[in-house]
Amino acid sequence: MNNLKKLSLSLSVAATMLVAPMSFAQSALVFQSDFGDKDGAVSAMKGVSVGVDASLPIYDLTHEVPTFNIWEASYRLFQASKYWPEGTVFVSVVDPGVGTPRKSVVLKTKAGYYFVTPDNGTLTMIAEHQGIAEVREIDEKVNRLAGSADSYTFHGRDVYAYTGARLAAGAISFEEVGPKLPNQVVSIDYQHATVKDSTIDGNIPILDPQFGNVWTNIHQDLLKEAGIKLGDTLCVTVKDKDETVLDTKLPYLASFGKVNVGEPLIYVNSLLNVSLALNQSNFAAKHNIASGADWTIKFKECN
Amino acid sequence: MNNLKKLSLSLSVAATMLVAPMSFAQSALVFQSDFGDKDGAVSAMKGVSVGVDASLPIYDLTHEVPTFNIWEASYRLFQASKYWPEGTVFVSVVDPGVGTPRKSVVLKTKAGYYFVTPDNGTLTMIAEHQGIAEVREIDEKVNRLAGSADSYTFHGRDVYAYTGARLAAGAISFEEVGPKLPNQVVSIDYQHATVKDSTIDGNIPILDPQFGNVWTNIHQDLLKEAGIKLGDTLCVTVKDKDETVLDTKLPYLASFGKVNVGEPLIYVNSLLNVSLALNQSNFAAKHNIASGADWTIKFKECN
Amino acid sequence: MNNLKKLSLSLSVAATMLVAPMSFAQSALVFQSDFGDKDGAVSAMKGVSVGVDASLPIYDLTHEVPTFNIWEASYRLFQASKYWPEGTVFVSVVDPGVGTPRKSVVLKTKAGYYFVTPDNGTLTMIAEHQGIAEVREIDEKVNRLAGSADSYTFHGRDVYAYTGARLAAGAISFEEVGPKLPNQVVSIDYQHATVKDSTIDGNIPILDPQFGNVWTNIHQDLLKEAGIKLGDTLCVTVKDKDETVLDTKLPYLASFGKVNVGEPLIYVNSLLNVSLALNQSNFAAKHNIASGADWTIKFKECN
Numbered sequence: 001m002n003n004l005k006k007l008s009l010s011l012s013v014a015a016t017m018l019v020a021p022m023s024f025a026q027s028a029l030v031f032q033s034d035f036g037d038k039d040g041a042v043s044a045m046k047g048v049s050v051g052v053d054a055s056l057p058i059y060d061l062t063h064e065v066p067t068f069n070i071w072e073a074s075y076r077l078f079q080a081s082k083y084w085p086e087g088t089v090f091v092s093v094v095d096p097g098v099g100t101p102r103k104s105v106v107l108k109t110k111a112g113y114y115f116v117t118p119d120n121g122t123l124t125m126i127a128e129h130q131g132i133a134e135v136r137e138i139d140e141k142v143n144r145l146a147g148s149a150d151s152y153t154f155h156g157r158d159v160y161a162y163t164g165a166r167l168a169a170g171a172i173s174f175e176e177v178g179p180k181l182p183n184q185v186v187s188i189d190y191q192h193a194t195v196k197d198s199t200i201d202g203n204i205p206i207l208d209p210q211f212g213n214v215w216t217n218i219h220q221d222l223l224k225e226a227g228i229k230l231g232d233t234l235c236v237t238v239k240d241k242d243e244t245v246l247d248t249k250l251p252y253l254a255s256f257g258k259v260n261v262g263e264p265l266i267y268v269n270s271l272l273n274v275s276l277a278l279n280q281s282n283f284a285a286k287h288n289i290a291s292g293a294d295w296t297i298k299f300k301e302c303n
Numbered sequence: 304m305n306n307l308k309k310l311s312l313s314l315s316v317a318a319t320m321l322v323a324p325m326s327f328a329q330s331a332l333v334f335q336s337d338f339g340d341k342d343g344a345v346s347a348m349k350g351v352s353v354g355v356d357a358s359l360p361i362y363d364l365t366h367e368v369p370t371f372n373i374w375e376a377s378y379r380l381f382q383a384s385k386y387w388p389e390g391t392v393f394v395s396v397v398d399p400g401v402g403t404p405r406k407s408v409v410l411k412t413k414a415g416y417y418f419v420t421p422d423n424g425t426l427t428m429i430a431e432h433q434g435i436a437e438v439r440e441i442d443e444k445v446n447r448l449a450g451s452a453d454s455y456t457f458h459g460r461d462v463y464a465y466t467g468a469r470l471a472a473g474a475i476s477f478e479e480v481g482p483k484l485p486n487q488v489v490s491i492d493y494q495h496a497t498v499k500d501s502t503i504d505g506n507i508p509i510l511d512p513q514f515g516n517v518w519t520n521i522h523q524d525l526l527k528e529a530g531i532k533l534g535d536t537l538c539v540t541v542k543d544k545d546e547t548v549l550d551t552k553l554p555y556l557a558s559f560g561k562v563n564v565g566e567p568l569i570y571v572n573s574l575l576n577v578s579l580a581l582n583q584s585n586f587a588a589k590h591n592i593a594s595g596a597d598w599t600i601k602f603k604e605c606n
Numbered sequence: 607m608n609n610l611k612k613l614s615l616s617l618s619v620a621a622t623m624l625v626a627p628m629s630f631a632q633s634a635l636v637f638q639s640d641f642g643d644k645d646g647a648v649s650a651m652k653g654v655s656v657g658v659d660a661s662l663p664i665y666d667l668t669h670e671v672p673t674f675n676i677w678e679a680s681y682r683l684f685q686a687s688k689y690w691p692e693g694t695v696f697v698s699v700v701d702p703g704v705g706t707p708r709k710s711v712v713l714k715t716k717a718g719y720y721f722v723t724p725d726n727g728t729l730t731m732i733a734e735h736q737g738i739a740e741v742r743e744i745d746e747k748v749n750r751l752a753g754s755a756d757s758y759t760f761h762g763r764d765v766y767a768y769t770g771a772r773l774a775a776g777a778i779s780f781e782e783v784g785p786k787l788p789n790q791v792v793s794i795d796y797q798h799a800t801v802k803d804s805t806i807d808g809n810i811p812i813l814d815p816q817f818g819n820v821w822t823n824i825h826q827d828l829l830k831e832a833g834i835k836l837g838d839t840l841c842v843t844v845k846d847k848d849e850t851v852l853d854t855k856l857p858y859l860a861s862f863g864k865v866n867v868g869e870p871l872i873y874v875n876s877l878l879n880v881s882l883a884l885n886q887s888n889f890a891a892k893h894n895i896a897s898g899a900d901w902t903i904k905f906k907e908c909n
Binding site for chain 3: 329331333339340360362363364365366367379382384385386387388391511512513514523558559560561570571572573575583601
């Protein structure tokens with residue numbers, strides 16, 4: 001072996017060592033839960049992740065999902081995930097059934113995102129809107145924090161954070177998560193958006209809680225399909241199951257600033273879905289509107 | 304080309320590849336908004352930023368600016384930004400006028416910090432205290448998230464996060480933000496701090512909301528100028544516009560521990576401004592004091 | 607010097623430059639405080655840290671410790687820290703005595719974790735559960751943010767964040783923090799967990815505030831020692847000092863899902879300590895139970 005070859009070899013080794021901590025297989029790891037920010041639970045999940053790979057880029061979606069609200073967990077993943085790069089690993093822990101036989105899974109979407117979560121309805125929106133490429137059940141015999149076998153109430157830390165971090169770090173492949181399951185997940189039923197005879201029916205999946213805006217699942221394309229255009233006044237009916245909560249007329253406008261402060265409008269929100277707002281005030285609070293699978297909304301041109 | 308030259312060349316290429324992802328032009332990216340932490344809006348902004356540069360260091364200032372409160376957005380930037388290193392890029396999104404003709408700008412300060420925001424008053428304090436080096440209007444034809452042209456209500460994600468991330472990552476230069484504007488910004492009017500005949504007049508820009516301390520815009524140097532020293536008792540008058548809310552005597556002391564728990568004092572806060580507190584209790588709540596451009600305060604030695 | 611040697615030398619220099627910013631001595635820096643998330647205080651601490659080392663990995667434990675609650679600060683460090691890797695530097699700022707003579711210290715545990723904090727009781731649980739390897743007093747002549755000498759009320763930013771960041775970055779060694787102190791810290795007194803004649807006495811250190819579960823300091827091993835097993839019904843008495851707040855019978859079960867929604871159980875929490883809960887409801891609120899050094903709990907088999 002001549003000097004040049006030896007140098008080349010040692011540099012190659014050095015280069016590997018330099019590259020290793022930068023881990024080109026690394027993806028972002030994004031946490032969501034209903035844990036709030038008052039205790040150490042989220043920090044414990046991140047500590048486990050840093051223990052897997054100290055250079056892993058770790059972020060939050062939200063930890064203020066209302067406690068046990070699987071529906072909103074599902075919606076928040078849908079709302080935010082598509083703005084992250086392909087390959088991002090989301091860990092969502094809203095897990096009222098921890099310690100019961102609900103499955104722990106990783107769903108890979110058709111676009112190449114990963115969702116690590118109990119399969120309890122949390123994947124409803126992601127499966128519908130992004131499409132399932134493959135679902136695998138987490139094999140807890142290998143994908144579980146060492147020393148955590150006696151803990152039955154914090155799979156977020158012991159199983160989901162640990163598995164999500166190993167997947168994001170490239171320490172395991174998707175196949176090494178565990179056995180492949182059928183391409184289906186537990187889904188929550190709700191009113192899908194439809195147009196018929198210029199009437200649009202849909203669901204109020206969620207509020208914009210900071211501003212009190214009421215979001216629907218009706219894409220702006222359905223307004224066009226129903227022949228509705230900017231400037232039109234629409235007749236709007238909101239129901240909680242069978243109870244009518246609001247029955248009113250509202251203008252459809254391009255943005256909040258098109259009406260005076262405190263006045264109502266229909267606008268297209270940041271996900272391009274039809275929404276209701278008061279300019280700089282709280283529409284949902286004023287009209288006692290909440291959200292969820294039971295809430296429906298109807299739009300049509302007024303006569 | 305001999306072997307040594309080839310090796311040298313290939314190593315040089317390898318080194319470039321190694322260096323590239325570390326991006327020595329990178330600066331910290333710091334987000335502020337009035338979005339709160341309950342939904343996916345902040346996460347969507349961070350996802351866009353990670354999509355621009357997966358290794359970008361991303362932080363938060365606060366997302367709990369009271370909704371639509373441009374004044375407090377301005378103050379929080381002033382309060383925190385100077386503790387960050389030169390070159391840091393701040394993205395502040397308190398944007399009640401989204402969808403109206405307010406300008407989207409990037410301000411570069413004399414010390415080399417960048418502020419990405421709607422020019423709606425958010426830059427009041429930064430322009431005054433740090434000085435404007437240059438202001439540029441964001442050219443949304445090039446500095447806007449691909450595919451977001453139909454979205455009119457979330458420039459925080461589509462324009463500000465995207466532009467801030469590209470600037471912090473070194474993907475665009477400051478000049479590439481867009482055309483240069485005059486060195487001025489929209490500013491909110493308020494009572495500046497002055498001394499006259501041993502009387503100090505100033506503003507209550509903000510509260511320390513967690514502890515209930517009342518902050519002023521009066522630097523400790525003005526106390527010295529007015530001949531006031533530690534241990535003195537001062538006569539204090541607080542007004543909301545023309546209404547007197549508090550008229551009392553308080554001791555000026557070095558720190559909270561100089562009085563018993565629950566007792567009041569005047570102290571110099573972490574920005575070296577004169578402030579009012581109860582030791583381990585809430586001065587603002589006890590005396591119904593709020594803050595903002597309308598709130599004034601007067602200090603003088605008591606007779 | 608031949609070409610090969612020159613190349614080798616220059617590559618070695620280049621490698622050093624490449625390695626330098628990755629700082630192999632780096633540890634994670636984790637912040638805790640009672641500052642809340644509404645103002646710029648936490649951000650100022652992080653800005654100082656980024657100024658020390660732009661590539662430092664920075665995380666949060668919680669900033670929602672109740673104001674001035676040193677006891678809960680102590681517990682949160684205990685709860686979360688062990689899930690982080692060895693070498694992690696925790697900065698905890700719950701500091702009602704800022705500006706009084708309480709010492710500023712760094713405690714190194716036997717397992718090699720570092721805790722930067724005022725020595726005011728915050729280290730109670732860490733000292734007891736992790737063991738003290740060494741305590742050093744921060745020498746503020748060298749370990750203090752440049753230009754902060756006039757600030758008396760924010761040591762979190764000026765002393766603790768700065769020192770913690772320098773320690774995590776490897777800019778100073780533990781010895782360079784300042785002079786060695788005796789291996790003891792200020793500790794808060796409380797009821798330790800004991801078993802006697804099949805009766806277990808303990809403390810309610812904290813609640814799980816998001817879910818309303820009541821945590822104790824009684825490890826599951828003490829249940830075994832007292833002869834209690836899954837499925838048993840226990841007689842439970844909770845006291846605030848001498849006042850009995852709850853006296854009831856509860857079943858000891860493996861997880862929440864073993865009872866109907868809204869029903870009570872005794873379970874083992876994520877730290878393997880005995881706890882009380884209602885399945886998907888708030889035990890603490892229903893029974894007016896708080897937590898702290900004054901709260902005690904007694905378990906025994908019912909007759």
